Amino acid sequence: AQTVTQSQPEMSVQEAETVTLSCTYDTSESDYYLFWYKQPPSRQMILVIRQEAYKQQNATENRFSVNFQKAAKSFSLKISDSQLGDAAMYFCAYIWGGSRLTFGEGTQLTVNP
Amino acid sequence: GAVVSQHPSRVICKSGTSVKIECRSLDFQATTMFWYRQFPKKSLMLMATSNEGSKATYEQGVEKDKFLINHASLTLSTLTVTSAHPEDSSFYICSARDLDRDQIGPQHFGDGTRLSIL
Numbered sequence: 447a448q449t450v451t452q453s454q455p456e457m458s459v460q461e462a463e464t465v466t467l468s469c470t471y472d473t474s475e476s477d478y479y480l481f482w483y484k485q486p487p488s489r490q491m492i493l494v495i496r497q498e499a500y501k502q503q504n505a506t507e508n509r510f511s512v513n514f515q516k517a518a519k520s521f522s523l524k525i526s527d528s529q530l531g532d533a534a535m536y537f538c539a540y541i542w543g544g545s546r547l548t549f550g551e552g553t554q555l556t557v558n559p
Numbered sequence: 560g561a562v563v564s565q566h567p568s569r570v571i572c573k574s575g576t577s578v579k580i581e582c583r584s585l586d587f588q589a590t591t592m593f594w595y596r597q598f599p600k601k602s603l604m605l606m607a608t609s610n611e612g613s614k615a616t617y618e619q620g621v622e623k624d625k626f627l628i629n630h631a632s633l634t635l636s637t638l639t640v641t642s643a644h645p646e647d648s649s650f651y652i653c654s655a656r657d658l659d660r661d662q663i664g665p666q667h668f669g670d671g672t673r674l675s676i677l
Binding site for chain 2: 479481488489490491493496535537541546547549550551552554
């Protein structure tokens with residue numbers, strides 16, 4: 447069974463600094479997709495970034511980038527130039543083929559002014 | 560982009576009442592929708608997969624008779640919490656995939672329903 451592990455229940459960062467959120471997963475598949483979702487206090491689920499496993503190049507979306515290590519089954523999210531609006535719960539998620547999304551337990555990110 | 564609308568956003572009702580939550584895909588057809596439950600500061604827990612025109616697939620431990628799911632059209636799935644009790648109070652979120660636009664994810668989420676049973 448696929449599992450997603452986020453080992454950091456809470457993280458904090460100073461405004462304008464960089465923070466990295468960790469995520470590891472377990473799968474026997476070779477072609478799958480990984481996502482980071484953001485859930486602010488409004489509880490709306492917002493897609494931050496996605497990575498296709500067959501792509502070696504790490505995905506980047508403005509201040510958000512990932513470090514995808516397929517062999518190590520690691521998928522960390524780096525947030526650069528952190529802003530107060532980045533404060534939220536962040537969920538790492540995995541999907542393969544027609545299966546459903548498997549979420550990690552989440553990391554609560556606090557951004558300090 | 561694709562949008563999923565969930566209604567209502569907040570429900571407060573008395574114990575024993577049945578509550579219906581709607582999930583609509585606004586600009587795409589969704590043969591499959593998903594219903595999640597989320598406790599405070601916890602991850603999303605998949606309750607069931609809603610399939611258009613057929614029975615929903617429930618996750619282990621989810622009571623089918625308590626959480627009725629109907630997916631009568633390609634754009635609408637409903638979750639009915641029957642005879643709700645305080646322990647059913649939670650945040651419920653639906654999602655759908657636009658398979659015509661993207662074969663593999665991401666799932667598009669509704670804004671959620673906060674259910675409070677008094």
